[in-house]
Amino acid sequence: MRRALLVVTLLFTVAAAPAYADADPVGQWPLRPVPEVVADFDPPTTTWGAGHRGVDLLGSSGQQVRSALPGTVTFVGTIAGRGVVTVDHAGTRTTYEPVSASRSLGQMVAAGDVIGTLALAGSHCFPRACLHWGWLRGETYLDPLRLVGAAPVRLLPLAGLPAVPFIPAIPLPTPYADWQPLLRLLHGWFES
Numbered sequence: 729m730r731r732a733l734l735v736v737t738l739l740f741t742v743a744a745a746p747a748y749a750d751a752d753p754v755g756q757w758p759l760r761p762v763p764e765v766v767a768d769f770d771p772p773t774t775t776w777g778a779g780h781r782g783v784d785l786l787g788s789s790g791q792q793v794r795s796a797l798p799g800t801v802t803f804v805g806t807i808a809g810r811g812v813v814t815v816d817h818a819g820t821r822t823t824y825e826p827v828s829a830s831r832s833l834g835q836m837v838a839a840g841d842v843i844g845t846l847a848l849a850g851s852h853c854f855p856r857a858c859l860h861w862g863w864l865r866g867e868t869y870l871d872p873l874r875l876v877g878a879a880p881v882r883l884l885p886l887a888g889l890p891a892v893p894f895i896p897a898i899p900l901p902t903p904y905a906d907w908q909p910l911l912r913l914l915h916g917w918f919e920s
Contacts, residue, residue, distance in 0.1 A: 747832070755796035755875030756840045758824060758861055759787045765878070766853055769871040781869045782823065782862030789848040789857045795837040796822050796861070796875050804829045810850030813843050822872065823862040827848035 738915035757763065772779030778879040787793075795815050802821065809828040815837060827844035837843060848857045863872035 737844050749876075750761060752874045753797055753820075754877075755872075756794060757785075757820075757876050758794050758796050758822075759785050759846070759859055760794070763859070765873065766856075766858060769777055769869075769873065771869045771871075775867075779869075781874055782860050783857040784860050785850045786853065787846045787857050787859050788847060791846045791848055791857070792842045793824050793844050793859060793903075794840050795843050796839065796863075796872065798838045799836070801831045801833055801835045801837060801843065804831065804833050811844070811847055815843065820863060820865045820870070820877075823864070825860045827859070 765783055766786050767780055767784035769783050770780040772781065780818040788836070793813070794819040797815070797820075799815040801813065805812060807825070808828050812823060812825040813829050813831065814821055814823050820899050821895045823845065826849060828847050828848040829844040830845045831837065831841075846857050846859055848854070851858045852860050861872045863870040870881060900915065
C-alpha cells in the first residue's frame with residue numbers, strides 16, 4: 729500500500745508535466761549493415777561557422793545508399809564536385825553525399841529505398857569511402873543519428889524548465905502518516 733501511494737504520487741506529478749518536444753520520426757540507416765560512425769554531428773555556432781553539419785558513415789565504394797525516411801527527391805546534382813541527393817520529408821529533408829544517384833528529381837521514395845551508390849570521389853574520409861548524411865529542418869541542421877535512435881543523449885538543464893504544479897500534502901490514515909515527510913520531500917524535490 730505504501731509503495732502504491734508513492735507510485736500514484738509520482739505518476740500524478742509526471743503526468744502533469746508538459747511534453748517538451750515532438751518525437752523524432754523513426755528512420756532507417758542509409759547504409760546496410762549498420763555502419764560505423766566515423767565523424768559525429770557538430771553543428772556550427774553561426775550560419776557560416778565551422779562545424780560538421782551531419783555525420784560521416786563508413787562504407788565502401790559502390791555500396792547502395794538508401795533513403796532514411798519516405799519522401800520526395802528534391803535535388804540530384806553535383807555540389808563542389810560531389811554527387812548529392814536530397815530527399816524532402818514534409819517538414820525536414822535529408823542529404824546524402826557523395827552519391828551517384830539512381831533516382832530522378834520529383835520521384836517519391838519509401839524509407840529504405842535505394843537512391844544511389846556511394847562514390848569514393850569527394851568522400852570526407854578519403855581514401856576510405858564515407859557517406860556524409862545530413863538532416864535539416866528549414867535552415868537548421870539536426871543530428872541525423874536521432875532518426876535511428878543512435879544520437880548522443882542530451883540532458884535538459886533544470887534552469888528554465890516550467891515548474892511542476894503544486895501538489896498539496898495528502899492527509900494519510902495513521903498507519904501511513906510516517907510517509908508525509910517523504911511526500912513533502914519529494915514534492916520539494918520536484919519543485920526545485
